[in-house]
Every structure is written in structure tokens, then in C-alpha cells.
Amino acid sequence: MQPIPQPDRKKKTALPISAVVLITALLFFVIIQFIPVTQTENQTFLKKGNRPLIIAHQGGAGMAPGNTMAAFSLSEKLGVDMLEMDVHLSKDGEVVVIHDDTVDRTTNGTGAVKDMTLNELQKLDAGYHFIGPDGSYPYRNKGITIPSMDEIFNAFPGYPMTIELKKDDPALADKMADLIRKHNMSDKVIIASFYDDALEYFIKATDGTVPVSPAQGATRNFVIAHKLYLDRIVPMEKYTAVQIPMEASGMNLATERLTESLHKRGIAVQYWTINDEDSVRRLVEIGADGIMTDHPNIVKKVLDQEL
Numbered sequence: 001m002q003p004i005p006q007p008d009r010k011k012k013t014a015l016p017i018s019a020v021v022l023i024t025a026l027l028f029f030v031i032i033q034f035i036p037v038t039q040t041e042n043q044t045f046l047k048k049g050n051r052p053l054i055i056a057h058q059g060g061a062g063m064a065p066g067n068t069m070a071a072f073s074l075s076e077k078l079g080v081d082m083l084e085m086d087v088h089l090s091k092d093g094e095v096v097v098i099h100d101d102t103v104d105r106t107t108n109g110t111g112a113v114k115d116m117t118l119n120e121l122q123k124l125d126a127g128y129h130f131i132g133p134d135g136s137y138p139y140r141n142k143g144i145t146i147p148s149m150d151e152i153f154n155a156f157p158g159y160p161m162t163i164e165l166k167k168d169d170p171a172l173a174d175k176m177a178d179l180i181r182k183h184n185m186s187d188k189v190i191i192a193s194f195y196d197d198a199l200e201y202f203i204k205a206t207d208g209t210v211p212v213s214p215a216q217g218a219t220r221n222f223v224i225a226h227k228l229y230l231d232r233i234v235p236m237e238k239y240t241a242v243q244i245p246m247e248a249s250g251m252n253l254a255t256e257r258l259t260e261s262l263h264k265r266g267i268a269v270q271y272w273t274i275n276d277e278d279s280v281r282r283l284v285e286i287g288a289d290g291i292m293t294d295h296p297n298i299v300k301k302v303l304d305q306e307l
Contacts, residue, residue: 038237039266042211044187045082045160045241046268046289051307053081053290054299055162057273058099062294065106065130067097068144072156080296082160087149089172094118095149095179098126099166105129107146121146149176153183161189162213162243162270162292165202168195173202177210186210190241203238211240213270219244223258227251231261241268243292246279254279256286263287277302 047053059071060080072083086099091114103109103116107124126146127139147155149163165172180186186209193199196215203212214222219242225231236242242262246254259269270290271283280302283291293299 037232037265038235039264040237040240041266042187042240043266043268044211045190045270046263046266047287049307050284051303052283052288053160053270054296054303055082055084055270055272055290055292056080056296057084057292057294059083059085060294060296062275063297065127065139065144066294067099067106067146068126069147069151069155070127070139070142070144072152075296076156076159078296078300080300082162082290083152083156084162084164084292085149085152086164086166087172087176088113088166089169089175090118090121091115092117093171093175095172095175096121097147097149097152101166103146118148149179153179153185157183158185158188161185162241163189163191165191165193165195165198168193168198170198170201173198173205177202177205180206180210190243192243208238212238213241213243214239223248223251223253226258226261236262236265236267239267241270241289243270243272243290246271246274246283254282254286254288259287259289274299281306 056075058066059068060075061071064071064074067085075083085097087095087097090096096113096118098113100106102112103124106129107126108128109124122145124146125140125144127142127144130137130139132138165176180189190211190213191202192213194216196217199212199215222231222234222236225234244253262269268289270292271288272292274280274283274291274293275295275298277298280291280299284306291299
């Protein structure tokens with residue numbers, strides 16, 4: 001007996017695992033694009049109109065000895081929008097304005113800042129190494145000292161400032177918080193640090209009432225997520241401003257997409273350290289809120305011409 005032929009039946013094939021993973025990933029990506037972002041409450045440092053804020057890096061370290069009263073006063077007369085400075089703790093627990101861990105590079109002395117009292121630090125010549133355009137030393141023996149943060153607040157009451165905590169030290173964060181309260185500067189300063197732990201401690205010490213910019217780790221996480229179009233899942237609401245270079249690790253950070261992404265959250269975007277005219281023009285084009293510079297005079301000249 002001959003077997004009865006059966007009709008062909010195509011085998012049902014399951015979707016390959018790789019296709020399932022790809023489809024799932026694409027759906028996840030699309031969903032993320034619709035996640036609403038939370039706006040930060042304090043939007044003080046967003047630019048007004050098209051003109052970014054001029055931020056004098058170390059008070060304008062290209063014009064006068066950085067982090068000194070001479071530089072800060074010069075930038076104030078120039079009419080900059082913000083002063084930027086760096087702080088350490090002295091041996092006797094005073095917040096002092098200096099960039100390095102030691103006094104060697106910027107003064108006629110040697111040694112660690114933390115090993116000297118405020119009185120000892122202020123006996124040093126903080127204008128000793130500054131070289132003028134003609135190769136001379138115009139600030140030597142002129143009484144230029146390392147200022148305390150208390151002196152800066154007294155000299156420039158209410159002047160907007162960005163202050164970088166140079167050490168991962170809770171004592172520095174606590175002391176800085178006390179000075180801000182003492183001088184009623186809570187709505188006038190941005191506190192920055194490369195150290196995530198130092199910044200988190202400061203936020204807790206001030207109950208989140210003082211504007212801060214994200215530290216190195218948090219900034220890196222946001223930038224990487226942004227490059228992957230996943231930045232909406234990164235919480236940023238506790239930050240008032242993001243302070244970044246134009247380029248880092250081969251990544252271009254001076255993009256309109258990045259500034260727009262942060263502006264949707266009400267966060268200002270400030271770039272450092274910008275000393276050439278072309279970069280200033282580029283940052284104006286992409287909508288930067290602030291330009292941190294050693295030469296506020298150069299930035300001001302370009303902005304006056306362009307805007």
C-alpha cells in the first residue's frame with residue numbers, strides 16, 4: 001500500500017534571540033526619549049539674552065596674580081559677571097584662597113598650605129612669580145598676599161562667585177558653609193569640586209540651599225549618557241550649573257545639543273578655561289551661559305563686538 005502524501009507544512013521558527021534583544025533595546029531607547037526631566041529650582045546663573053556671563057578664572061590670572069585681591073579688584077573694575085577662586089584650609093582652620101596644595105608656584109615661599117597658619121601664609125609675596133607682558137615682575141614686593149575667604153566676602157559683598165573646594169575634606173566644606181551663611185551669600189555663589197564626596201558633604205551641610213555644580217564623577221556620568229542619548233535617566237536636579245571644558249577625553253562637549261539638554265532642566269552651562277577669541281565665538285553660538293577665562297578683557301572685547 002502506497003503511503004498517502006502529506007501537504008508540506010513550514011516549520012514555525014522562533015525569532016532569533018539577537019533580534020529580540022535588539023527590538024527590546026530599541027523600545028527601551030524610544031521610551032527613554034519621552035521621560036520628563038525635572039527642572040532645578042535655582043536658575044540664577046542662566047544667561048540673560050544671548051550674552052554669556054564672563055567668569056574671571058582665579059580673578060583673571062592672565063591679567064594679575066591669580067587668586068589675589070589684585071586680580072579680583074581688576075576684574076571687578078572691568079565689570080565681569082562672576083569671580084572664580086579656589087580654596088584650601090590653613091593650619092589654623094581658616095579658608096584661604098589659593099589654587100595649589102603648596103605655596104611654591106605662586107609665592108616666594110615653600111611648603112604645604114595646610115602646614116601654615118593664616119598669619120604665616122599672609123607674610124608671603126603672592127605676586128612674586130607673576131610675569132607681565134614685557135617679561136617683568138610687576139607685582140613683586142607690592143604687598144600682594146594670599147587672601148582669606150572671609151576677606152574676599154568682605155571686599156566684594158554680594159558679588160557672584162564660583163568657589164572650588166580643592167580638597168576632599170569635610171572640615172573645609174563645613175567652614176565654607178559657615179562663611180556663606182555668615183555673609184548671606186547663599187544665592188550668590190556656586191560651589192564646585194573635582195571630588196564627588198566633598199561636594200555631597202557640602203550639599204548635606206547646607207541642606208541643598210547653596211547652588212553647586214556636579215563634581216568629576218557625576219559630570220562624567222552625565223556626559224557619557226548624553227553621548228548615548230540616555231541622559232534623561234540621569235538625575236541632575238540638585239545642580240544649578242555644569243562647569244566643563246570644551247573637550248574632554250577626545251569628546252567634543254561644546255555642542256548645541258548638550259547645552260539644550262541641560263537648559264531643558266534649567267541648568268546653566270559654563271565652560272572653562274577659555275582664553276582665545278574663536279572659542280568665545282563658538283560658545284556664544286551654542287548657547288553657553290558662562291565663559292570662565294584667565295583673560296576677562298579678551299572675552300569682554302569679543303562679546304562687546306559680537307553682541
